[in-house]
Amino acid sequence: MADCLFCRIAKKEIKAEVVYEDDETLAFLDITPRAPGHTMIIPKSHAANILELDDSKLGPTLLTVKKVTGTLNKAFQPDGFTIGINQGRASGQVVDHLHIHIIPRFNNDGGKSIHSVVNNPPVESLAETAKKIRQL
Numbered sequence: 001m002a003d004c005l006f007c008r009i010a011k012k013e014i015k016a017e018v019v020y021e022d023d024e025t026l027a028f029l030d031i032t033p034r035a036p037g038h039t040m041i042i043p044k045s046h047a048a049n050i051l052e053l054d055d056s057k058l059g060p061t062l063l064t065v066k067k068v069t070g071t072l073n074k075a076f077q078p079d080g081f082t083i084g085i086n087q088g089r090a091s092g093q094v095v096d097h098l099h100i101h102i103i104p105r106f107n108n109d110g111g112k113s114i115h116s117v118v119n120n121p122p123v124e125s126l127a128e129t130a131k132k133i134r135q136l
């Protein structure tokens, strides 16, 4: 998409600190890093989110997540990683082009687990929740 920020980064129309690139994907540093080495992975072809991503692009995108996580592990020797996707405004997605955050984590870095991003437990039982999902 011509007006998509991340498509423009993928086309090198906008500069970014690229740390990995192949035919299908690009990895670049988040401009507002939450930790040293905070990196984002994008498929080069436009997809607003994982539901819109063509199946053929999913494998290459996740492979890049794995490769870059390994590289960040060597570069920063963190104690762990938080790897995640914000999908939709409610989750905090700002750029409507799928991007996967890789955030190196360190003991006592002040962050919390991915479970801390929301606290809205269902009132129904897990069995009822699972039934809703399985029946589709």
Ligand SMILES: [Zn+2]
Binding pocket: 001, 004, 005, 006, 007, 008, 045, 046, 047, 096, 097
């Ligand atoms: Zn795009």
